[in-house]
Amino acid sequence: MTRDFRLIAIGMGFSWLGNAFQTVALAVAVITTGGGARDLGLVMATNILTLLAGTLFGGIWADRLQPQRVMVASDVIRFAATAGIAAMFATGGYHLALLCGLTVVSAAAGSFFNPAMSALKPLLVPAEDRQKANATLSLLQSMCGVAGPATAGITVAAFGATIGFSINAVSFLASMAAVALIRVRAPRGPRASAVHELRAGWFEVRSRNWLFANLLGASTYHVANGVILVLVQMVAFERLGGAHAIGWIAAAEGLGGVIGSAIGMRFRPRRLLFAGLLALPLMSVWAFAYVWPGTLAAVMIGAVIGYAGLLFYDVAWDTSLQENVPHRVLGRVSSWDYMTSFVAMPVGNALAGPLSDRFGTDRVLTACACVLLAASVSMLLVPGCRRLIRTGQPAPDPVHSDPALV
Template identity: 65%
Template sequence: MRISDFRLLAIGQTLSWVGNGFQTVALAVAVVLAGGGPGDLGLVMASSIVARLACTLFGGVWADRLQPQHVMVGSDLVRLLAAAAMALMFVSDGYHLVLLCGLAAISTGAASFFDPAFGALRPLLVPAEKRQSANATFSMLQTGSQVAGPALGGLTVAAFGASAGFTVNAVSFLASTVAALMLRVRAERGPRTSMLTELAEGWREISKRDWLIGGLFSATLYHVANGIILVLVQVVAIERLGGASAAGFIAAAEGLGGVLGAAVALRFKPRRLLRAGWLTLLLMPLWALAYVWPAELIAVIAGAVIGYAGLIFFDVAWETAIQDNVPQRMLGRVSSWDYLTSFIAMPLGNVLAGPLSTTYGTDRVLIVCAGVLGLSAAVQLLIPGTRNLTRTLTTPSTTAPPKPPELIETAGI
């Protein structure tokens, strides 16, 4: 019995997402135990940010030039080698900051090619009427992996050392590679032009849709505010709500909320899905405001569940709207612009958190940022395309040709 392409990708990606959680823990532990401290860790993280900024748009172009799974395989193999090199470095006690920064940059740069390809591939795996369910399933798996991965990674690193965490991550990339190699679906690809021309084509595809370009600008504002909040709420949780245990409970609540939001998206399928998504994103300010009032752990936990449920439902609605309305041959580039605007904004918010809280006070900054979250979502409802975009369950005219019947039959969820 053949495994459907959707299930293959879901299995491979879930293992990879869990494995990434192992590396997140292993990297911090390895650097600190090697005597690097926060300065070295900051340089490693900065190397990753620079690589992400440099590579994301080019990753989108290559995702639209080649078969998406081929780009994913190349990315996974590069990340496998980078994770294995990190494991070797720390198991041999040969810590070198410059080499570690280089490996982190290579790994993140490769991921910048993987993500747009993954976005371009997904709508090919299921019929149009199942896209929302497919996106919800991936969101549920990713959210669960982001909770399980660091938890399992912490136990593994504590028992066997940081090298074990890197090794598990390398093996997870191998699993993802095997799954991608087994995919049978194929995308239609046209003639190539210059890199800059193709980048510009991706932006033109965005700019001619009011709901898409408006959403990207609002998402940028949203992620700046959220970047500030994500720093400050950690401080509040540790200083006011009970320390590390409180932070752990809140993180678990955020994961639970994400799973619930994805579960709702599996069942609730309004015709104006994008409008519903922006409405549910209005729940996120409740999470941020709970840290200010009533500023009790139970209220923050409840706010985290509600807010993150709304956030993940929005993510499903946004991804589905893009897949429904952007030609498949342009999805990689459109996805890369989407990733880039979000990625630029979040670190900017992280940097601003400290100076703003010192100048104006943590509670005041949280209130303002919660207002920005709400405003960035509410303003989208003023855009005609956002309000009126309706799911027609038909693919754009320039998408890949229909799959053979035998492939369609095995692409169910």
């Protein structure tokens, strides 16, 4: 792999480790200071809504500027916001409004980071190595998901949530330093208006039925996933062992990701996206495990199975985008991907508390697991999703005929 690829791997590795501490610290901090599913769901919904509000603009600037500049600025802002959250809990005060406000700042910066990262990745390696590179980053993320949460669970349980937020803040500085050293430069053309540039990205989405179908299917998927991600934290904390259980389950999810990423590195089917979609329904196994048999061991096994399928799908999806979407519009297409894929998640986050209060946690989790399964299978019904062929070549020229829009 190239020097620039090694740098992005180092930077993202530090960031992913830090995020593992954030995941554990947030749930523990909110619950132990008197909040419940409603507060945790509101914070998570605030995070997702802010990401949605800024992602399309992040895609525009990822295609206008050098993507690593966008990523560096994002890391600086996220460091400051996360350090502020750590300071709030360190002083012994829990203010939901302040937590949501700092979450808005951090998520807004993150909404620019993700499309820029998507635009940068295919520039770091030759076209024929993109699946391997995507799998390598996915494998690294999953390894961090194994080491980070287990360490975070032990650390937060021993020293409190503040240390978790502090470690995450420092990780953003490490990511910033690594990304700032990347030398690759993306070709950039003349700019058009923001509206025209957004339309160009959307036209590229609509012109590919496999891409449009995955975005619609993912929207339905994440309605249920938004509910699940709140309730499983509560179940893990209240029924399965507290902070230690949250950490060990997250580690099992990371182990599943390691397996899925390793498969993505070696398994190179001609119909890569089809293979990824066959693996995605395994996530419903993870959700069902919280209901039956509902033990920590069963949930961890379900997490390994489900996240192996999810991470293999992620490798297949990233590679399909990079091989079939022109780089000049990749940031914008990726931003539409993020926005439409997760548009329903904050609704699920916000509904988690009311639904569980009315119908019971187990019934809601069962229903949402069924939705995950149905949404995953529905994408296989679209011919383009089954027939898309892996090329190992650079992406084609943009579909849109108006150069002002690309």
